[in-house]
Amino acid sequence: MSRPIQSSISHPATQIYDEAGSETAAPARRPRRARLSWLGRIGMTLVCFWLAMAVFGPMLAPYKEGVLASTLSFAGFSAAHPFGTDYLGRDMLSRILYGTRYTVGLALAAAVLASGIGTCLGLVAAVSTRWVDEVMCRLFDALISIPSKVLALVAIAAFGSSVPMLTMVAAVAYIPGAFRISRSLAVNLMTLEYVLVARARGERLLYIARVEVLPNMIHPVLADFGLRFVFIVLLLSGLSFLGLGVQPPNADWGSLVRENIGGLSQAAPAVLMPSIAIATLTVGMNLLIDSLRRHAGFGQGGRP
Amino acid sequence: MSDVMIEVKGLRIVAASPGGDATEIVKGVDFTVKQGEVLALIGESGSGKTTIALSLLGYTRQGCAFSGGSVRVGGTNVLSLDEAGRRTLRARTVAYVAQSAAAGFNPARTLMDQVIEPALLHRLTTRDAARAKAVTLFRALALPDPEHIGERYPHQVSGGQLQRLMAAMALITDPAVIVFNEPTTALDVTTQIEVLAAFKRVIKELGTTAVYVSHDLAVVAQMADRIVVLNGGEVQECGDVDQVLDAPAHAYTRALLAASAGREGNPASSQAAAAAVAPSVPLLEIRGLSAGYGRVDRHGNPAVRVLDDVNLSIPRGSALGVIGESGSGKTTLARVVAGLVQRTSGEVLFEGQPLPPGLHGRTADQYRRIQLVFQNADTALNPSHTVADILGRPLAFYKGLRAAAAQRRIGELLDLVKLPASTAARRASGLSGGQKQRVNFARALAAEPSLILCDEVTSALDTVVGAAILDLLRELRRELGVSYMFISHDISTVRSICDDVVVLYAGRRVEAGQRRLLDQPPHHPYTGLLVDSVPALKRGWLDAHRAVGNCALPLLSENVSGEAEGLCSFRGRCPARVEGKCNVARPPTRVLPSGAQILCHRSADELKLLQPLRGAA
Numbered sequence: 001m002s003r004p005i006q007s008s009i010s011h012p013a014t015q016i017y018d019e020a021g022s023e024t025a026a027p028a029r030r031p032r033r034a035r036l037s038w039l040g041r042i043g044m045t046l047v048c049f050w051l052a053m054a055v056f057g058p059m060l061a062p063y064k065e066g067v068l069a070s071t072l073s074f075a076g077f078s079a080a081h082p083f084g085t086d087y088l089g090r091d092m093l094s095r096i097l098y099g100t101r102y103t104v105g106l107a108l109a110a111a112v113l114a115s116g117i118g119t120c121l122g123l124v125a126a127v128s129t130r131w132v133d134e135v136m137c138r139l140f141d142a143l144i145s146i147p148s149k150v151l152a153l154v155a156i157a158a159f160g161s162s163v164p165m166l167t168m169v170a171a172v173a174y175i176p177g178a179f180r181i182s183r184s185l186a187v188n189l190m191t192l193e194y195v196l197v198a199r200a201r202g203e204r205l206l207y208i209a210r211v212e213v214l215p216n217m218i219h220p221v222l223a224d225f226g227l228r229f230v231f232i233v234l235l236l237s238g239l240s241f242l243g244l245g246v247q248p249p250n251a252d253w254g255s256l257v258r259e260n261i262g263g264l265s266q267a268a269p270a271v272l273m274p275s276i277a278i279a280t281l282t283v284g285m286n287l288l289i290d291s292l293r294r295h296a297g298f299g300q301g302g303r304p
Numbered sequence: 305m306s307d308v309m310i311e312v313k314g315l316r317i318v319a320a321s322p323g324g325d326a327t328e329i330v331k332g333v334d335f336t337v338k339q340g341e342v343l344a345l346i347g348e349s350g351s352g353k354t355t356i357a358l359s360l361l362g363y364t365r366q367g368c369a370f371s372g373g374s375v376r377v378g379g380t381n382v383l384s385l386d387e388a389g390r391r392t393l394r395a396r397t398v399a400y401v402a403q404s405a406a407a408g409f410n411p412a413r414t415l416m417d418q419v420i421e422p423a424l425l426h427r428l429t430t431r432d433a434a435r436a437k438a439v440t441l442f443r444a445l446a447l448p449d450p451e452h453i454g455e456r457y458p459h460q461v462s463g464g465q466l467q468r469l470m471a472a473m474a475l476i477t478d479p480a481v482i483v484f485n486e487p488t489t490a491l492d493v494t495t496q497i498e499v500l501a502a503f504k505r506v507i508k509e510l511g512t513t514a515v516y517v518s519h520d521l522a523v524v525a526q527m528a529d530r531i532v533v534l535n536g537g538e539v540q541e542c543g544d545v546d547q548v549l550d551a552p553a554h555a556y557t558r559a560l561l562a563a564s565a566g567r568e569g570n571p572a573s574s575q576a577a578a579a580a581v582a583p584s585v586p587l588l589e590i591r592g593l594s595a596g597y598g599r600v601d602r603h604g605n606p607a608v609r610v611l612d613d614v615n616l617s618i619p620r621g622s623a624l625g626v627i628g629e630s631g632s633g634k635t636t637l638a639r640v641v642a643g644l645v646q647r648t649s650g651e652v653l654f655e656g657q658p659l660p661p662g663l664h665g666r667t668a669d670q671y672r673r674i675q676l677v678f679q680n681a682d683t684a685l686n687p688s689h690t691v692a693d694i695l696g697r698p699l700a701f702y703k704g705l706r707a708a709a710a711q712r713r714i715g716e717l718l719d720l721v722k723l724p725a726s727t728a729a730r731r732a733s734g735l736s737g738g739q740k741q742r743v744n745f746a747r748a749l750a751a752e753p754s755l756i757l758c759d760e761v762t763s764a765l766d767t768v769v770g771a772a773i774l775d776l777l778r779e780l781r782r783e784l785g786v787s788y789m790f791i792s793h794d795i796s797t798v799r800s801i802c803d804d805v806v807v808l809y810a811g812r813r814v815e816a817g818q819r820r821l822l823d824q825p826p827h828h829p830y831t832g833l834l835v836d837s838v839p840a841l842k843r844g845w846l847d848a849h850r851a852v853g854n855c856a857l858p859l860l861s862e863n864v865s866g867e868a869e870g871l872c873s874f875r876g877r878c879p880a881r882v883e884g885k886c887n888v889a890r891p892p893t894r895v896l897p898s899g900a901q902i903l904c905h906r907s908a909d910e911l912k913l914l915q916p917l918r919g920a921a
Contacts, residue, residue, distance in 0.1 A: 193684040197747070199663060200642040201698060202671035211697075215688035 040291025046284025054104040057097035065098045066249050074268035084269035086260050092270050096277055102252035106236055110170035111229040118178025119221055123209040126186035140176040148173035156244045170232045181224050185217040226289035230282045237278055253278050309513040310337040314373035317355055330355055330537045342514045344528035348766040352537040357483050357517045361398050362390040378480050395426035399474035403486040405466040409458040416454025419473045441472040445502045464495035468502050484516045492629040493837040519766055521564050522839035526846035533557045545843055563771040585656040586617040587787050593650035595640045604648050610636045612811045623788040625802030633811040634791045638757040642676045672702045675748035679760035681740030685732035691743055692728040698750040717746040738769035758790045762797055774801055795838050807831045810873035817900025826911035828902040829880040880906050880914045
């Protein structure tokens with residue numbers, strides 16, 4: 001809109017370069033740095049903190065995993081046990097730090113699987129012929145109609161609970177959503193003229209999906225990935241709370257809440273602290289996604 | 305003092321860029337408008353004309369701010385008003401008609417509700433009084449069925465009608481000043497004159513002061529009393545219409561005039577080029593082509609038929625212009641040739657070889673030799689790729705050029721379309737409209753095609769930039785010998801670049817011949833309508849045109865034979881239609897003295913009698 005036009009325009013035939021001054025192009029060339037709002041920064045800090053804990057947590061933990069550190073169960077806050085102790089007298093801080101690996105790692109793996117597979121299939125559906133698209137959509141519609149918790153319960157009842165099983169179940173439950181989102185983004189992009197030009201050039205569908213379409217929908221897809229991560233954390237925590245998640249003596253945050261539910265009447269920190277951990281991770285992730293989404297312009301993959 | 309309605313003095317507006325440094329986009333503009341006068345603001349995109357027009361409403365777009373000067377409308381200083389004061393100003397004093405009426409209406413509410421909304425919002429009258437007033441305005445704006453058109457929804461009226469309804473919305477509060485921002489830019493020529501005539505009459509009847517923003521000098525010449533020529537946020541020239549058009553004082557105004565005159569008719573050097581080509585097999589030949597969208601029924605007819613029995617041929621090295629209004633099937637024709645839309649019947653021969661209907665089954669060579677260039681360069685270039693990526697892909701794809709060889713070729717291509725080599729590292733979003741269109745062409749040229757399908761390539765560009773693109777096209781054709789299928793709704797563009805012309809109406813080829821056919825009547829009645837609707841660059845053209853064009857159409861009963869198949873598609877709007885012929889029988893193909901083939905019941909002599917206007921003008 002505000003490109004400067006030099007006032008000395010001679011005859012159009014002799015005018016060679018359209019004046020879009022190089023000085024306006026220079027700032028546009030710099031990749032737009034996502035400047036996060038302060039809420040976004042809080043979210044970023046929380047997420048980075050928990051990611052770091054998932055990696056380094058066991059090294060930082062004051063006690064080994066499963067060591068009965070105290071004779072007191074459901075002890076309050078103290079210098080020896082900053083987050084108190086659980087129903088067996090184990091140090092709660094160590095339990096949470098060891099649990100981070102399960103909660104964050106499992107959810108991350110499942111979210112990567114769900115978003116990756118969903119996005120790929122969505123792209124395939126968008127670039128394929130109508131029949132392929134139709135069949136895939138109806139199939140995923142059927143999957144979407146099954147509530148994710150019920151699907152997880154049935155699958156675990158049938159095959160038992162293990163870490164790979166939990167990852168698989170969580171991924172399968174969230175693939176259809178990722179598929180839907182990426183397909184609708186890709187379908188919009190497919191009608192744009194640069195994709196038509198590529199098709200008229202005789203490009204293969206795989207190239208079109210990978211080079212022409214994917215880069216323009218990556219921002220919304222990443223935002224969607226973050227949301228899925230949060231949903232999966234909540235799903236896994238819910239499963240663990242029901243006793244179907246990570247099995248003892250290992251524990252993710254959901255199982256920690258469940259184990260120590262007896263301490264609720266004693267106002268034990270053992271039940272409070274894992275809940276706070278779940279809350280900070282999910283809230284942090286949401287804050288981060290919200291600010292990313294605002295910067296990336298959700299759903300506007302096609303236009304600069 | 306009371307005589308002067310608008311007074312703008314030393315107006316300065318700055319735009320804050322994300323980096324924090326402010327750029328001045330309006331640099332000390334002065335002008336005055338007297339009561340009842342129509343002032344035109346003219347300039348290219350980026351000249352600040354819209355920004356200045358909006359400042360009359362006391363409004364700046366997001367990120368812009370007033371930094372100096374004053375704007376007085378009817379004696380009040382607009383810039384010193386607070387938000388509430390500006391609100392009342394917009395209620396009674398200044399109204400605004402935007403460019404895109406389709407985006408200005410809420411699709412979920414009836415037109416009447418939206419037209420009377422300003423009056424009700426500012427509590428100016430009762431609902432019934434506002435409705436009565438709206439109906440009078442609809443009548444004054446020559447809208448069909450003024451009593452009941454308000455009950456319809458926006459999607460049920462045409463684009464030109466919507467634009468007039470938008471004007472009614474602006475006029476409902478009896479504003480002293482009305483600001484038109486490019487109201488006819490998005491419309492077809494035939495619709496444009498209807499809208500212009502309606503606007504002109506209403507402004508004259510109500511004695512409203514108007515500010516008309518446009519980039520089209522010919523349109524402005526019809527509407528305005530005075531013209532302000534803007535460039536780069538500064539006033540270049542300000543004067544009466546006659547003075548600006550006949551004796552422009554400033555060099556920039558002369559350049560603008562030259563650019564629009566350059567489109568008018570340029571006896572290109574193409575005659576020689578066309579003659580040099582031996583009359584061998586045409587490069588592209590289309591026979592009896594039909595195509596459409598939607599489900600295909602048992603007889604092979606699609607649900608919506610867009611092209612019907614189209615024949616044309618493009619000799620090697622020549623340019624064919626395809627003219628028609630929006631919806632005439634021009635773009636579909638290009639897409640059928642490119643293979644993006646499947647044809648339902650007919651043949652497309654490329655160098656005598658039949659082209660497969662879809663994309664599948666075409667050879668790499670066929671892909672390479674037919675290239676497509678789209679209208680909208682913003683969506684035709686992938687925003688996440690650099691120019692080097694965009695140009696490098698066809699090189700690697702068709703020729704296997706990589707690394708250094710590809711780099712060198714990209715440099716050559718950029719040079720060919722007259723862009724600096726440094727463009728290669730940039731992304732499309734950092735380029736101007738004209739530069740994007742050049743990259744768009746460079747991508748097509750990278751394939752070294754024989755035929756380039758140009759779909760409205762200059763429609764989205766300013767006059768001066770568009771003229772430069774057309775020059776580029778002529779030059780490429782001379783140097784590389786490529787052929788064009790040049791699709792446009794703009795007759796003067798087609799006239800300046802093409803050897804042969806095909807006129808489409810509702811998917812039928814109604815006229816085909818050499819470029820000369822556009823110059824002299826007789827034409828097919830539809831071509832005649834199109835040619836007449838292009839505004840001439842002189843005052844009073846619109847009034848003269850309306851005086852002639854307002855006669856009632858001869859009666860025509862609908863479809864008496866009950867057989868709609870093959871009847872002339874233009875009979876509903878045709879001024880030369882014949883009861884008992886046009887609604888009964890399929891029109892025959894006739895040859896006019898100019899050598900053009902037309903699809904019409906009227907003979908050349910009859911048409912000549914019916915179309916004396918152009919010869920006189």
